[in-house]
Amino acid sequence: MLPFFICVNERPEDAPLPSCARRGSGALLEAFQAEYARRGYPRGVKVSGSTCLTSCHCGPTVVVYPAGIWYVGVTEADVAELFDAHLSGGKPVARLLLPEEVRIW
């Protein structure tokens, strides 16, 4: 199973940390679901929303397993490329990778 998890965590507007939902991750999840449908619900692939995935300052955050590839700052324009990269055994999308220096784990 190759799942994409898209953080849809939402914090109040005045919260000390930003949140992916306030950076448009609801629409991003919908874009992932639309791309998944457009490709005929490829067997073995799954798109799920999730609560906080950390890296809140750089969101929206997306993680792809089983490889455990973490992406940040993902936009709807990136979705097709992410499917291509992970469904066809290609390389991760380098420009969206979570930088080592902002990892908290």
Added chain:
Amino acid sequence: MLPFFICVNERPEDAPLPSCARRGSGALLEAFQAEYARRGYPRGVKVSGSTCLTSCHCGPTVVVYPAGIWYVGVTEADVAELFDAHLSGGKPVARLLLPEEVRIW
């Protein structure tokens, strides 16, 4: 990163498919979060809720990565055992494993 994803998807009461939230997965997620806190937020471990993870007839569904181990029918009483199994490199908890015959992927 070793994440536990707990499905907290909720469907209407009269929906054709059951849903994990109606089987108590909200409290289950809280139990996972409490156990995570009790263990001192172990570095490299993460607990997140998620939208539908499939296997709705057997929920609550929990998946652990990067191993990609799928559990169903998980209860609050199982949480400490699941942490022990996955944090200490032990074996998956056999009685909770998603049976091959009900996999849809």
